Amino acid sequence: MKKHGVLARLGQGYPFAKLESSLQNPRISIVSPQSTNSFLLTVFSELKGENPPIQLVVASTGREAEDIEQELAFLDPTAEILLFPSWETLPHERLSPSAETVGRRYQTIARLQELANEPPAHQVYVLLSIRAALQPIISGLEKFPPLSLVQGQEYLLPELALKLVEQAYQRVDMVSRRGEFAVRGGILDIFPTTAEHAVRLEFFGDELEEIREFAVSDQRSSATKLDSLTLYPARELIITPSVAAKAREMMHEFPNLSAMLEKISLGIPVDGMESLAPALADKMISIFEYLPKHLTVVLLSPEKAAARAASLVETNEEFLHAAWDAAMDGASAPIDLSGGGFIDFATFNSKLSKLQLVTLSPFGLDSEEVVNLGILEIPNFKGVDASAIEWVADQLDQKHLVVVSAQGHGTAERLREVFIQGQLQADLVDEIPENPKPKTIYLIQAPFKRGFVSENSKLTVLTNTEYYSQSSYSSPQVRKLSVKRGAAVDPLTLKAGDFVVHEIHGIGRFKELVQRTSGIGARQHQREYLLIEYASPKRGYPEDTLFVPTDQLDMLTRYIGGEAPVISKLGGSDWARAKGNARKAVRKIAIDLVKLYSARMNSKGYAFASDTPWQHELEEAFPFQETPDQLTTIDEVKRDMEKPIPMDRLLAGDVGYGKTEVAVRAAFKAIQDGKQVAMLVPTTLLVRQHTDTFLERFAGFPVNVKSLSRFQTAKEVKETIAGLATGAVDLVIGTHRLLSDTVKFRNLGLIIIDEEQRFGVEHKEKLKAIKTNVDILAMSATPIPRTLEMAITGIREMSTLATPPEDRHPILTFIGGYSQKQVAAAIRRELIREGQIFFVHNRVATIEKAANDLAKLVPEARIAVAHGQMPEAALEQVVVDFWEKKFDVLVSTTIIETGIDIPNANTLIIDRAEHFGLSQLHQIRGRVGRSRERAYAYFFYDPSKPLSETSHDRLATIAQNNEL
Structure with missing residues (x-):
């Protein structure tokens, strides 16, 4: 869209004529709703003329800054947009920010240095949150320039590896996350801090012969080649000789920190060492010291920014005391870390005194100049109904230019059809014409989150949000790398103590990867072996060992049982007996399984048609990047549905891996053929959540979605049941209420069962009665053994989602003794970003x-309690209220372990974590980290009692494995 479209119309009228002259003043306050922020930023650059200054835009939150980044990229495609993110951690918290965040901060600082020396010829927007603006940064970051590598140039690989270590990259055996590198012969694998994908550098001698992207999930190279590579550091506190020397000096002053400081003095990075930056670095400075002189500061919603600043300062002080008071015991003097804390809002304002300041707010603020643009927000409509059509028609009658923004082409096309059916002229365009036609709605594909009405400019902008009361977040589109999965054990991923299963010898414990020399004389050679320990043949004797050559890895698989196994004896009969028992169990159920399989194969089902154009539109509107597993599973489900044999497929995958989107596409495919879909879920909360998801994904399509649970009124239940009988309802989502005798379907084609393992025998018997000749898609994060048996034996088809979303952040995990200060600080830190907290007791x-x-x-904090001894109805109501954000903290038992999905809850605190099993800790930690916000997990143990060796190992394991 060109600037002379919406922006040209928005700039018309008296307020904007006044705005042009007001922008010459050092202080100006503009009254306008939040939905116009990106538009106004672009208008400012036009009003400033041919040489607009750099705009430093300070948003209330990081999420708001990211949204503005997307909108500006659309509105002003020739502009340069720099985002300076804040740390996910607080300055005094003993956790390190992610390498991705650090890399992007270095990237922005490097570009600001260039802009300070050479003013740009184009518009530049620098976006940051108030949190990023208030946090001091280490002086001298510009002294660590990025490492540039060019294909065809010569580099000494050992020197290059040393430089990467100096840039705080971590050397590993196999690269899996940003900030890591690995060297194997003449190959250097690295995951740059600012890159979308990991990169493989292949050397021929000293020449960098090829730079190619690769997928970390299977380590396979892609077809994408690069000419050059820029590597920004992975930590802000680089361990220079000066930093190491200071750490050495402090070791004697602070005995409780000696272990941490000793590692730093030896040049070894430690998690959370950035919190010591005020004591180890030369000095701390403000981001404003890196800014060019000629710029305009635009502060969004200053009243919100001021409130957030006050909360940040207070919470960070709590973390300072919670994290460091105990560390000061026995110290010769208190450690001064105050230089790293957030500055207050008054100090922030003082740093703006010599810069032009423009504030954008829905309210008028005290300022030398206040301009009210007379722009209003648009009320939400309940879908594109008659009242919505009438409201748009009124805007057209008042000679408004009406622009409707949709986040996908398919949604825009369907909205156009709806407006035309309402007797309105509607055009789908890529750009708003310079001379728009009267009484015409212009539909565009754009990332706008909210609309507005400007009476002075005669302009109305609408978005998805106004029509459907929901807006899906579109993550940046990431190019997909092809992924293939192998089944063999990867020795590089095995850790000492991991259980493995040998096809012949049974269950053993992996000890290490060793090299042994074989052969004699000229035939002597070395081979790599996996050393596997087996049980002692007799009491008092040492364990047996087995050397498995790496070319026989197909004989080994990982042990995937839920409990610690009994180690087999080499040459013993235990393993053979266990396999024999398994064969008997298979024979016992074989007859039933074969009958079931035969009946399914011989029954005639419905063969669904191939994908329609609407199906393609729905799938293109998915706002996230599908994982390779998702794409494979979707194809498998569609192929099953298009066969004349009834589908019976199990979809297994961890929470957050994308099972629901597979169900959405399968349901839509069935509805396209005129069939009804029933989705059975175990809890009323899941009914609410799935109903919202399906309504959002089906928005704009003629699909009638209803729900059946305890939260529907008698009238609503009656209407839904009647709609199912007549065919008026296309999709119903409900609990076991769906299985009652009163529910009849006119043309049921697909049953989707979520959390299948949570339904009892009685429910499944009723399902059998209604699922004859109907396709079945069952979903589960933890399938029961019988279900897995059926899948493994081929009686039931099975798909697995094993790949987490690529942009999913690892959960920052803290292990320590219970501290009230630490708990209070963790809760307040989450409240600052308007999130919620699970507290497990x-x-x-x-x-x-x-x-x-x-x-x-x-x-x-608003606190609620939930536990398994509460009446079922009361428990469900509490959980639903928590999901609806009526409470900030849910204090609960382990009932949250499964079946609860609260994307806004991103802090988990577990009290007395030493009493939980490893699988429990992993499952509970999976409750957080399901949105684009960084998640935190705190595992507290009783500091008054010594940890047992088992508890220590368990907590150490959960701390080291923070990936999904």
């Missing part, structure tokens, strides 16, 4: 006391 007898203690500790 696994004793029903004392859970109310734990909740009361939290209420005294953080009185501003």
Whole structure:
């Protein structure tokens, strides 16, 4: 869209004529709704003339800054947009920011240095949150320039590896995340901090022969080649000789920090060492010291920014005391870390005194100049109904230019059809024409989040949000790399103590990867072996060992049982007996399984048609990047549905891996052929969540979605049941209520079962009665053994989602003794970003006391309690209220372990974590980290009692494995 479209119309009228002259003043306050921020930023650059200054845009939150980045990229495609993200951690928190965040901050600082020396010829927007603006940064980051590598140039690989270590990259055996590198012969694998994908550098001698991207999930190279590569550092606190020397000096002053400081003094990075930056670095400075002189600061919603600044300063002080007071015991003097804390809002304002400041706010603020643009937000409509059509028609009658923004081409096309059916002229365009036609709606594909009405400019902008009351976040589109999966054990991923299964010898424990010399004389050669330990043949004797050559890895698989196994004896009969018992069990159920399989294969099902154009539109509108597993599974499900044999497929995958999107596409495919779909879920919360998801994904399509659960009124239930009988309802989502005798379907074609393992025998018997000749798609994160048996034996088809979304952040995990200060600080840090908290206390007898203690500790937090001894209806109501954000903290037992999906809850606190099993800790930690926000998990143990060796190992394992 060219600037002379919406922006030209927006710039018309008296307020904008006044705005042009007002922009010459050093202080100006503009009154306009938040939805116009990106538009106004672009208008400012036009009003400033041929040489617009750099705009430093300070948003209230990082999410708002990211949204503006997308919108500006659309509105002003020739502009340069720099994003300076804040750390995911607080300055005094003993956790390190991610390498991706650090890399992007270095990238922005490097570009600001260039702009300070050479003013740009084009518009530049620098975007940051108030949090990023308030946090001091280490002086001298510009002294660590990025490492540039060019294909065809010569580099000494050992020197290059040393430079990467100096840039705080971590050397590993196999690269899996940003900030890591690996060297194998003449190949250097590296995951740059600012790159979308990992990169493989192949050397021929000293010449860099080829630079190619590769997928970390299977380590296979892609077809994408690069000419050059730029590598920004992975940490902001680089361990220079000066930093190492200071750490050495401090070791004697602070004995409780000696282990951490000793590693730093030896040049070894430590998680959370950035919190010591004020003591180790030369000095801390403000981001404003890197800014060019000639720029305009635009502060968005200053009243929100001021409130957030106050909360940040207070919470960070709590973290300072919680994290470091104990570390000061026995110290010769207190450590001064105050230089790293957030500056207050008054100090922030003082740094703007010599810069032009423009504030954008829905309210008028005290300023030398206030301009009210007279722009209003648009009310939400309940879909594109008659009242919405009438409202748009009124805007056209008032000679408004009406622009409707949709986030996908398919949605825009369907909205156009709806407007035309409402007797309105509507055109789908790539650009708004310079001379728009009267009484014509212009539909564009754009990333706008909210619309607005400008009476002075005669302009109305609408978005998906106004029509459907929901807006899906579109993550940046990432190019997909082809991925193939192998089944063999990868020895590089095995750790000492991991259980493995040998096809002949049974279950053993991996010890290490060793090299042994074989042969004699000229035939002597070395081979690599996996050393596997087996049980002692007799009591008092040492364990047996087995050397498995790396060319026989197909004989080994990982042990995937839920409990610690019994180690087999080499040459013993235990393993043979276990396999024999398994064969008997298979024979026992074989007859039933074969009958079931035969009946399914011989029954005549419905063969669904190939994908329609609408199906393609729905799939293109998916706002996230599909994982390779998702794409494979979707194809498998569609192929099953297009066969004349009833589908019976199990979809297994961890929470957050994309099972619901597979169900969305399968349901839509069935509905396109005139069939009805029933989705059976175990809880009322899942009914609400899935209903919202399906309504959002089907928005703009003629699909009638209803729900059946305890939360529907008698009238709503009656209408839904009647609609199912007549065919008026296309998709119904419900609990076991769907299985009642009163529910009849006119033309049922597909049943989707979510969390299948949570339904009992009685429910499944009723399902059998209604699922004859109907396609079945069952989904589960933890399938029961019988279901897995059926899948493994081929009686039931099975798809697996094993690949997490590529942009999913690892969960920052903290292990330590319980501290009220730490708990209060963690809760307040989440409240600052308007998130929610799970607090797990696994004793029903004392859970109310734990909740009361939290209420005294953080009185501003709204706290609710949930546990398994509550009446079912009361428990469900509490969980639903938490999902609807009526509470900030949910104090619960381990009932949250499965079946609860709260994307806004991104802090988890577990009290007495030493009493939980490893699988429990992993499952519970999976409750957080399901959105684009960085998630935190705190595992606290009782500091008054020594940890047992088992508990210590368990907590160490959960800390080291923070990936999904």
